[in-house]
Amino acid sequence: MKSVHLKSPISGEALRTLDAGDSVTISGYLFTCRSLTYDRLIDPEGGEGVRNRLKELGAETVFHSGPLVKEGPDRAEMIAMVPMPSWLAGREKIEKAVGLLDLKVIIGKGMLEGLEEFCKRSGCVHLVCAGNYNEYASRVTRVIDCAWPELGRPEAMWIVEVDALGPLIVDADTKGKSLYQGIDEEFKADAAALLDELGIDLD
């Protein structure tokens, strides 16, 4: 396992050096997204304005998160920003957004089946959080904008600038490998005796 710092603009070459299990920090622009936010973002017409804004900024990273934001009179402050499970967002929506915006990095939590194949095809990576909760909010240097606030503060899209956000762990790399898949093989071997004793069949 190696430690890598990704800085925007992120090159395909830098992404190809990443292996499942590596530790990553990231600098640049990113936006938060949840399931309802994705619906807006990938809407052909309704999402166009926000998509153009993200492209102008050069945002290459989507962060699956409903952050805790304090809205002040002049500016908003990121209090806590932890990932939510990527499967909550849904693979089809994620893949569509990555295609529309040419995203390089997807940050979330847990494994999303089939995403490793997509990452291989499109050359992007899926990173997962370290810990259940973490210090990521302290790496947010600026809150740039909030799109679709009517969805409620956590579900709205927050566009932020981050400096060395991390540590994050590579789940799916660009070679079709998923960290969780490897761990699952070990789990099945380790737990085999107990599963057999209790009569548990894994899917």
Next chain:
Amino acid sequence: MLSQQAIAQTVTALWKSNQYDLPEDFKTFLQEQHDKETSELGKAHLKANLDAVASASARSMPFCADTGLLTYYVGLGTAVIGEIEGGYQALEQTLREVSAEVTSEIPLRPNAVHPLTRHNPNTNQGPGCPDIKVRVLPDADYLEITNVAVGGGPELVGSKFTVLPPTAGEKGVRKFVVESTINLVRLGATCSPNLVGVGLGGTFETCTRMAKEAAILRPVGDRNPDSELARLENQLMDDILRLKLGPMGMGGATSAFDVHLEMAYCHMATLPVAVYLQCAAMRRTTVRMYADGRVESLPLSSWMERDS
């Protein structure tokens, strides 16, 4: 007299300590497990948790962005009920108002939404929110309030209920608890390690309530006073540790904080079992208020103390 203003101040302060820091039993467990965890990724996850709590406490900020659905466990001492300004109705009103106030003051993430329209009033208020549970405490001369913030992980995917055939026995219970834990933790589905609460028997809502309360209101290391149930708690803990699912399901020795089990008699045609996986972001704080104005912080709620 216990004024509503004093109650509001006390409960507001309680939400702050609730969100800025972990209970001592959880913090100690995470530190000890971090020191002895041999899985490199497992250790990294535990370190991230400990660092986040230390940083949040120092900055007086919530340590997890999912600041939970706000829940109160209220113990009403019979000797203090008449001393509460405006009576119980006013107390409930105060608890509702404080929830909205702390949501903007601390701030907390507004998590409470309409289940279908997904409308979010951004106040953590709505039908059933905050969630207020009340128990009368015979002869007690205090009002005891426990604040618990229940996160989306445990409430969303970290809970399961089933009714097993009546003779499924201990092995059937073990199978359901282990299978549920695997499904909820494997591949990082929810935030592990967890405190696993198990409800055994009871009616539909008693079974699920017991599982949740066992997970969120009993401290790490606690054992059921019934020795047979304590033995089953140990058995289930051994089973779960054998899975080596580890922090965030990435492998390791730290797969659970503990297993707590509560039992109630059930209908003879059934064997109900419920499982509730409390995540590592435990937010549990308790305070007692007396009619003379004294306020006492407690490390634990007395909610689970058994009557007989």
